[in-house]
Amino acid sequence: MTASATLASERGRAMQTFHFTLNGAATAVEALPDDMLVDVLREVLKIKSVKTGCGPQRECGACVAYIDGTPRVTCAVRIAQVEGRKILTLEGVSDNERRLYADAFQAAAGLQCGFCTPGLVLRIKWLTDQGQTLSRADIARALDGHLCRCTGYVKIIDAVELIQAAKAGGALPAVIEDGGVGQRLKRYQGSELALGVRPFVADIDVPGMLYGALVLSPHARARVVRIDTAKALAVPGVIAVATARDVPGNRWVGQIYPDWPCFVAEGEEVRYVGDVVAAVAAETPRIAREAGRLVEVDYEVLTPVLDPLEAIKPGAPRVNPVHENLLSVTRYARGDVDAALAGSAHVVTGTWKTQRIEHLFLEPEAALAVPLPDGRLHLYSQSQGIFEDRRQVASVLGEPEANLFIELVPNGGGFGGKEDMTVQAQTAVLARLTGRAVRIVLNREESIRMHPKRHPLTMTYTVGCDVDGRLTGARIDMIGDSGAYASVGGKVLERAAGHACGPYRMPVLAIEGIAAYTNNVPCGAMRGFGANQTSFAIEGCLDMLAAKVGIDGWEMRWRNIVHVGDMFSTGQILEKSVGIEQTLLAVKGAYDSARAQGRAVGIACGIKNSGIGNGAIETGKCRLVVQTDGSIELHTGFTEMGQGLLTILTQCAVETTGLPARLFRPQVNSRFELGSGQTTGSRASLLAGPSVVDAAQKLKADLDSGLGLKDLAGRVYAGEHRIDDTTAPGETKNGKIKTHTTFGFATQVVVLNEAGVVERVIAAHDVGRALNPQQCEAQIQGAVHMGLGYALTEELPCKDGMPVTFKLREIGVLRAQHMPAVEVILVEDPEPEGPFGAKGVGEIGLVPTAGAVAGALEAFDGIRRMRLPMKESPAARAINLGRIPDADRDQWH
Ligand code: FES
Ligand code: FES
Numbered sequence: 001m002t003a004s005a006t007l008a009s010e011r012g013r014a015m016q017t018f019h020f021t022l023n024g025a026a027t028a029v030e031a032l033p034d035d036m037l038v039d040v041l042r043e044v045l046k047i048k049s050v051k052t053g054c055g056p057q058r059e060c061g062a063c064v065a066y067i068d069g070t071p072r073v074t075c076a077v078r079i080a081q082v083e084g085r086k087i088l089t090l091e092g093v094s095d096n097e098r099r100l101y102a103d104a105f106q107a108a109a110g111l112q113c114g115f116c117t118p119g120l121v122l123r124i125k126w127l128t129d130q131g132q133t134l135s136r137a138d139i140a141r142a143l144d145g146h147l148c149r150c151t152g153y154v155k156i157i158d159a160v161e162l163i164q165a166a167k168a169g170g171a172l173p174a175v176i177e178d179g180g181v182g183q184r185l186k187r188y189q190g191s192e193l194a195l196g197v198r199p200f201v202a203d204i205d206v207p208g209m210l211y212g213a214l215v216l217s218p219h220a221r222a223r224v225v226r227i228d229t230a231k232a233l234a235v236p237g238v239i240a241v242a243t244a245r246d247v248p249g250n251r252w253v254g255q256i257y258p259d260w261p262c263f264v265a266e267g268e269e270v271r272y273v274g275d276v277v278a279a280v281a282a283e284t285p286r287i288a289r290e291a292g293r294l295v296e297v298d299y300e301v302l303t304p305v306l307d308p309l310e311a312i313k314p315g316a317p318r319v320n321p322v323h324e325n326l327l328s329v330t331r332y333a334r335g336d337v338d339a340a341l342a343g344s345a346h347v348v349t350g351t352w353k354t355q356r357i358e359h360l361f362l363e364p365e366a367a368l369a370v371p372l373p374d375g376r377l378h379l380y381s382q383s384q385g386i387f388e389d390r391r392q393v394a395s396v397l398g399e400p401e402a403n404l405f406i407e408l409v410p411n412g413g414g415f416g417g418k419e420d421m422t423v424q425a426q427t428a429v430l431a432r433l434t435g436r437a438v439r440i441v442l443n444r445e446e447s448i449r450m451h452p453k454r455h456p457l458t459m460t461y462t463v464g465c466d467v468d469g470r471l472t473g474a475r476i477d478m479i480g481d482s483g484a485y486a487s488v489g490g491k492v493l494e495r496a497a498g499h500a501c502g503p504y505r506m507p508v509l510a511i512e513g514i515a516a517y518t519n520n521v522p523c524g525a526m527r528g529f530g531a532n533q534t535s536f537a538i539e540g541c542l543d544m545l546a547a548k549v550g551i552d553g554w555e556m557r558w559r560n561i562v563h564v565g566d567m568f569s570t571g572q573i574l575e576k577s578v579g580i581e582q583t584l585l586a587v588k589g590a591y592d593s594a595r596a597q598g599r600a601v602g603i604a605c606g607i608k609n610s611g612i613g614n615g616a617i618e619t620g621k622c623r624l625v626v627q628t629d630g631s632i633e634l635h636t637g638f639t640e641m642g643q644g645l646l647t648i649l650t651q652c653a654v655e656t657t658g659l660p661a662r663l664f665r666p667q668v669n670s671r672f673e674l675g676s677g678q679t680t681g682s683r684a685s686l687l688a689g690p691s692v693v694d695a696a697q698k699l700k701a702d703l704d705s706g707l708g709l710k711d712l713a714g715r716v717y718a719g720e721h722r723i724d725d726t727t728a729p730g731e732t733k734n735g736k737i738k739t740h741t742t743f744g745f746a747t748q749v750v751v752l753n754e755a756g757v758v759e760r761v762i763a764a765h766d767v768g769r770a771l772n773p774q775q776c777e778a779q780i781q782g783a784v785h786m787g788l789g790y791a792l793t794e795e796l797p798c799k800d801g802m803p804v805t806f807k808l809r810e811i812g813v814l815r816a817q818h819m820p821a822v823e824v825i826l827v828e829d830p831e832p833e834g835p836f837g838a839k840g841v842g843e844i845g846l847v848p849t850a851g852a853v854a855g856a857l858e859a860f861d862g863i864r865r866m867r868l869p870m871k872e873s874p875a876a877r878a879i880n881l882g883r884i885p886d887a888d889r890d891q892w893h
Helices: 037-044 096-110 117-129 136-142 155-168 190-194 284-290 338-341 386-397 424-434 444-450 489-498 531-549 553-558 580-596 645-657 684-704 771-793 849-861
Strands: 002-004 017-021 025-031 062-066 070-073 086-088 208-216 220-229 238-242 275-284 296-301 326-334 346-353 366-371 377-381 404-408 440-442 457-465 471-483 509-517 601-610 618-627 633-634 663-665 716-723 742-752 758-766 821-827
Touching: 025 037, 025 440, 037 284, 037 758, 062 117, 086 275, 086 684, 096 117, 096 155, 096 190, 117 136, 117 155, 117 190, 136 155, 155 771, 208 444, 220 275, 238 284, 238 424, 275 284, 275 424, 326 489, 326 742, 338 457, 346 531, 366 424, 377 424, 386 404, 386 424, 424 440, 457 531, 457 758, 471 489, 471 531, 489 509, 489 531, 531 553, 531 849, 553 580, 553 601, 580 601, 580 742, 580 758, 580 821, 601 849, 618 684, 618 849, 633 645, 633 684, 633 771, 645 663, 645 684, 684 716, 758 771, 771 821, 771 849
Parallel strands: 002 025, 017 086, 208 440, 377 404, 471 509, 633 663, 758 821
Antiparallel strands: 017 025, 062 070, 062 086, 208 275, 220 296, 238 275, 326 509, 346 457, 366 377, 366 440, 457 471, 601 742, 618 633, 618 716, 742 758
């Protein structure tokens, strides 16, 4: 096999021919000696099971291939280094073995988005080929070179144990091929994901496709004086360089306010280090990036606004042209707080600070725009709301939305970080400019610079209780750094304020939440948005009050949790599906016995809205389309991002129609007008589930009338579910406050070992109904992993507006060996408005975790920690990850 490199620049450097064996076949490839093996494999040889998650950091493991029989990260190997060697990728593994790995991962539910999985599979092949039976701890250590942001590794290690047993002659448990609600149905496209066969956007190639690269601002605040693209345009292989001048429509995008230019024009300010000033389209990715470095931009550097408290002072430089620096203020108040606190037996007060963190979905952002013969543009997106993408991209292009056919390629993790647009508009502009297909894929540094993060919050709490520990009142003030653009920052602070008292009865309260613009990287949606931060603070208050009252943490919470009929902080009376009591009871045995054994134990409860609520009209829409072959397309407008939505929706259809799961083919594209907004706020199952049921009931009625699927070929069954009865903060509807449709509830217990290291997490969650218990459990395990990182190690400080690191180890995401045992207890208190009683589970999993860790640490060493991450704690010090020195961060954080 001979292949010509399409990577190499033609600027005077001679390409060479390299020879090696690839998956058993003699292979010759022309490339530059310093081309990375991962790029040659992916872009020249079209081997797509190797993924690029961090290259060339060698820290995620997604790009693993065997070189001479040993797994190696191919982003750290130059093509010249493999001359004469043997390379094996998953494509070269025997069919029987591939089936074993795919089935084991399916049976164990060891994959979610699947972006990390092919790399892991090759590592696991090597591990399990050594003929030893490894313990769970050994396996975890052996997986240290791999990152998974979705699973928490628990079920990956389960899969490794299954593979070990199978290679020793045992049988795998059966993969569940069919099933309705409540069954452990296998993940839709799970085998294809495990083996790297199902493409992500960056894996899709189109004949004649160009590769795009972006030019980002190096400054947090500066005026763009001049942009000169001449040198970049002169590079052979460069087809176009786009700037603001090339945008035919409206450059300004944004989910709530159109305050974010997809290109910053000459004469305007750049407002953060992810602002785009130019985009290059070229024949190869390498040429595009090299040419991008030749775009000359003159900046007049301005002093950035980096502190949200300074930003909202009179006279502060205005960050954003569309909105003043005070982005939003949310207030909730009832009763006389001063009197309530003055009359309390005990009062605690303090300021809690949480940090900015990175989503670190394993798949960096990518988009592919392909001009169609009929003049439309086919945009492949991996975002959390393709109809929102279509609306905004059409506006940028100055074209009607009908000119865009948009298709979701289920993504490699989102967690809120793929709600805002990153590369979609620039990709579309380049495709229109050149008339050719264009694909842009961000590298890890660009990804970290561009997309919004979790808000750092400073929260001052004063909370009282009576002699028995019953809460009497709270005064809570908080401010969050929303960065340079609005994103959904105001909504995050709205949720933070609404959830500020946790799942506790608070008879009297005064809460104020402020979001402010700065020139830092924007902050927006991230799993749990706002609830995680305030949970850390309110749980700290409860622990401090419990100590004053002289009762334990469990009892303190038991005396204060909400029940049906109680009022939530927003004024909403909770009318149904309030399972917090059952979750507390579920952990009591573990909590008491660990304490009796002398262990340091922490406990925290959590609440998280399911559905956006707060007055938003929300819809879920579905179309079931019967095909001539008897299969049924299941169309939804929400995004599959590893959470298992498409599997769950299939189960809803199976449950309703009685048809087998294999008949349903879920899809997300703009063939139908199913726009439902972003996949956010733990709402996709809540809204899409009933819409599938609605459509499926219509199909079932036809089937029950005696018609078969062949008779129904071509029929389209429409389903819709609408929520329009929630109220905005401070408003009522029909005399009632209902800020949210429903809530998830949880109690988590954290147990430390003798050294103060987290040994065990017990997570009891009220999920309403577990539509797929295995996936539900997996979601919570993955969320606990994220919550432990949030508590102990994860941070992304900025200095002068620039993240101080892009290294995955320094960002602090936990590896498999850092994970304690995680025991999930599913509680089902049915939600009448949810599908089959279910409510969202995507976010609540990490809401209580940091609070429980802080409580356990205080039980261990007597120190009440009020700042995240708790990196100086014994639990964090035991984790061998990189560390960011204090000197490398701005003071506010
Ligand atoms: S280790 Fe190679 S892409 Fe991450
Ligand atoms: S399943 Fe591992 S990163 Fe998503």
